[in-house]
Amino acid sequence: MATKKKIISKEDIVSIYMEEVLEKGQKPKSVYHFAKEHDFTEAEFYTFFGTLEGLEKEIFRLFFANTIDLLHQNSDYLAYDMKNKMLSFYFTFFEILTANRSYALQALKFDRNPLKNLVQLTLLRDSFKEYVAEILTDDYRLEQEKFQKFQEKGIQESAWLQLMLTLKFWMEDASPAFEKTDIFIEKSVNASFELMNVAPINHLIDFGKFIFKEKIYSK
Template sequence: MATKKTIMTKDKIVSMYMNYVLEHSEKPKSVYHFTKINDFTETEFYAFFGTIESIEKEIFKMFVEKTIDLLNKNKEYEMYDMKSKMLSFYFTFFEILTANRSYVVLVLQEHNNQLKKLMQLSGLRNSFKNFLTEIISDDFRTQQEKLQNFQEKTFQETSWIQLLLTLKFWLDDSSPAFEKTDIYIEKSVKVTFELMNIAPIDSLIDFGKFIFKEKIYNK
């Protein structure tokens, strides 16, 4: 009796890809090589991905989607204010990154070219911006418009830069359980929301002291 062939899915291909990269410390040379070594066809590959590079982008996008899925399973999450939702996203997202740290560090440190690194994170960026749009409350938008000319796009771009800086801090963090990254998240998110509320000075000074201590005294 013939063995029934396993049906390929996007998740299975992603899992195979991550395993390949971790085992070989490099990405596959070609779609042909990748599919052959994992015993499935190029046709099955192209049903989900156009190139090897598109898998890399999809993986980081999937990290965000998994984060949002976990947040939405928490019944209390919907009642959180914007700041709490942002903090919940950060802590959950970096827990997922930590569970996949070997892969993330390997692929992000592969590129010295920052443009290529950002291109690899383009899927993450788009999904994160969609998340930001969803958490902006009507009350917050009304409040900000009274104080200043609130621009949603500016908020998205600023938050994206903040996420990249946090990612860089996490990559360099050698503290147990990455506890310094947790501190960084709390302080940076607090600064972001207080800046928007035009009351930043104490948190900004506190955050500045933390960064100065980490980058100067811990070299």
């Protein structure tokens, strides 16, 4: 009786791909070669991914998704303010990256052009920006609604830039247990939230409106 072939899952393909990249030090030449070598069909691959590049992007998105899953397993997390949610995200995300450090370093250094390597992070970028928008609270929003949309986009982009700077620091960190990265995270997140303090800006806008009205109605 023929042995029933195991149904390959999305997670199986991700795991196989990461292992091949680490063991061979290079990417598979094509979906055909990748599938044939690991005894599954191209059709099975295309059930989950459109291209090998799409698979690479999904790996970093899965690191993000696993981070969010772990955060929500902590019953206290939902009660955290925005800054502590962001700190929790950073520490958890970089723990997951550290567990997969060999792959992350290799994947992000394949091409001499750093911008080409960063293409792998496009799905991560989209997911992270959505996350920032979700945890953004009124404490960090401008009171004037017409400015809030522009402000939110600015916060998302600056948060992404900060994550990329932290990633670069982590990649170059040679300290035991990457303790310097932990310090970098804490100090940079604290500094960014100080800069996000909108109270002075709200006061300036309110003062500007007062001056404008005084000029108009005093004529």
